[in-house]
Amino acid sequence: MNRLSVEFCGVEFKNPVVPASGTYGYGREYECLYPLSKLGGISVKGTTLHRREGNPAPRIAETPSGMLNSVGLQNGGVERFLDTELPNLVTKDTRVIANIAGSTVEECAELAARLKGTAVDMIELNISCPNVKQGGAAFGTDCTIAGQVTRAVKDNSDKPVMVKLSPNVTSIADIARSVEANGADAVSLINTLLGMRIDIKTGRPILRNNVGGLSGPAVFPVAVRMVWQVANAVKIPVCGMGGVSAWEDAVEIMMAGASLVQVGAAIFRDPYAPVKIIEGLERYCEDNNIANISEIVGTVKPW
Amino acid sequence: MYKQGQYRIVSKKNLAKGIFDVEISCPHVARLAGPGQFAQVAAEGYFLRRPISICDIDKDKGTIRLVFEVRGKGTEQLSRLNEGELMDIMAPLGNGFKVVEGVKAVCVGGGIGVPPMVGIARQYGENCTAISGFRNMAAVILQEDFRAAGVKTVLCTDDGSAGRKGFVTEALEELVSQDKPDIIYACVPMVMLKKVAAVAEKNGIECQVSLEERMACGVGACLGCACKVKGENGEAVHKHVCKNGPVFDSKEVVFP
Incomplete structure (x- = not known):
């Protein structure tokens, strides 16, 4: 009966809509608006082995139809996540995707090992953060290293591992093939596109980090294209994200090949965005006699 | 606890060049709101909401007042909204000013930092x-609002065209030496905020300061609006203006 329930890497999601890592914290800030149980899952704030203070401010700049951020993975470290946030999240009746990032292959492996046996449903390995100097995008832009870090995490994990890919590459399909060959259970894409804004009065970049990651509706067509390319290149499932703001966008990115959809920057504009998207998908299924939303995945008929 | 919704503008005034005062009917928000908190306001055609401090709250009428300056295209868009139209806000957000019963207070505001002082x-x-500071006479706002609430006012302008010539910090030092207050509330540019904090510290006066930073979510989820404060061991750590602030104890803040 549930038209929206989807299975992704063997994990059952009540619907395919998941707030994206870094845009939703651990859910606490939005609970006063609606119960988190409405969501398919939550991809929590990127977690590193040790506490990180992140980059200096300003970390945010507006762009046409979007924004740049250079937060730089500020977080309390994996132990704090496990002690303080996870016990709360597991009571919310929604799937928990732990987003992890490390500056070395060993650090990523250690993080995965630390999450063994915990209530985390799935790991999202971030090899694409544009705002950190080590690891981050350096992993995600090289096929060999992307493969190595994926293998190391898989070897140390008892969870399905989804690898979050960077769009700042020549061929995202090649990176996707490499992580698939090294055991990735799924891929998620796209992380933010590297961008820059300059204050013309001062001649200074608006971001203290000079450059940052572009997200929001501005990147949506890039995300659709890359999801389509990756879905055609690999057999593992694809989680699509990048500028998804409305249910129509979710349908579009699913038609391109995404089985799960993450919603990010749109939440800043409308904190109810994930819930509105879920309701829109429900109506879409009803109106089009779709028994389950998974039926539309990858159904684009290219010319 | 905050709300998000479309709320009706019940009055709109142009207080000075580029400064607008809108009163919004939002009983649920007004009930929750306290002085020093802020609203995230959506401007049609612009992606990010604009953080605007709450100037005043009328819990009986169920309204809040937002006084904002047109600083760019987004706030210009907001200034086009008229009485009777809807404003999309998330509010009240952040930690506002703490009120201490039975003590003597001084509120120090500069320019668009004056509005959040009305409520407190x-x-x-x-x-x-x-104590309010402005560039010149044409930019002076809200002095009548203070007086109507029984508050004594000291007006400063940079060019001396209204009130006394000079900065709010000078007026504050003078006041402190004559009639020492128990608490100082301040919303002024960072360089002056540092001076206000120094005056407070030298004289052993509690001081609460309101900070600002470029912001995205407004609720503490994205960690965009970082500010430096002293951590448990005295080292500088990043907290967030939207969730931990915008009001901080001045002794906590690491001034640049």
């Missing part, structure tokens, strides 16, 4: 002096 000054009435 009202809590103290005649036990409060509001």
